[in-house]
Amino acid sequence: MKKVLLVAAVAISIGSVSVSVQADGAAMYNNLGCVGCHGAGGNSVVPSYPSLAGKDAGWIVKQLKDFQSGARKDATMNAMAPMAAGHEQAIADFLAGN
Ligand code: HEC
Structure with missing residues (x-):
C-alpha cells in the first residue's frame, strides 16, 4: 500500500511539473x-496502435482532420477523431512535445 501511494505521489508531482501550455492537450488526450x-x-506499447509521441504537430493535426472528413479511412479513428474537434492543435502540440 505504501508503495502504491508513493507511486501515485511521484506521478502527481511529475504531472504538475509538465502542466504547462499543453495542459489542455494532455487532458483531452x-x-x-x-x-x-x-x-x-x-508512447504506444501495442504494435497495432501507432506511437504518436514526438510526431510533427502539423502532421498529427492533418491526420485527425483527415480521419474526421473521411479522407483517411480507419473505422476506429473515423469514430475517435471527431471527439477531438476543436482540440486537434492542443493534442498535437502535447504529443509532439513528448
Ligand atoms: C481503440 C483504439 C484507438 C483509440 C481510442 C484512438 N486511436 Fe488513434 N489510431 C488507432 C489505430 C488502430 C490507428 C491506425 C489507423 C490506420 O492504420 O490508418 C490510429 C491512428 C492514429 C493517428 C495517425 C497515426 C499514424 O501513424 O498514422 C493519429 C494522429 C491518432 N490515431 C490520434 C488519436 C487521437 C488524438 C485519439 C483520441 C481522440 C485516438 N487516436 C484514439 C487506434 C486508436
Whole structure:
C-alpha cells in the first residue's frame, strides 16, 4: 500500500511539473481515451496502435482532420477523431512535445 501511494505521489508531482501550455492537450488526450490505445504520452506499447509521441504537430493535426472528413479511412479513428474537434492543435502540440 505504501508503495502504491508513493507511486501515485511521484506521478502527481511529475504531472504538475509538465502542466504547462499543453495542459489542455494532455487532458483531452487522456480524457478522450486516446491514451487507452496510443499509450501514455503517445508512447504506444501495442504494435497495432501507432506511437504518436514526438510526431510533427502539423502532421498529427492533418491526420485527425483527415480521419474526421473521411479522407483517411480507419473505422476506429473515423469514430475517435471527431471527439477531438476543436482540440486537434492542443493534442498535437502535447504529443509532439513528448
Ligand atoms: C481503440 C483504439 C484507438 C483509440 C481510442 C484512438 N486511436 Fe488513434 N489510431 C488507432 C489505430 C488502430 C490507428 C491506425 C489507423 C490506420 O492504420 O490508418 C490510429 C491512428 C492514429 C493517428 C495517425 C497515426 C499514424 O501513424 O498514422 C493519429 C494522429 C491518432 N490515431 C490520434 C488519436 C487521437 C488524438 C485519439 C483520441 C481522440 C485516438 N487516436 C484514439 C487506434 C486508436
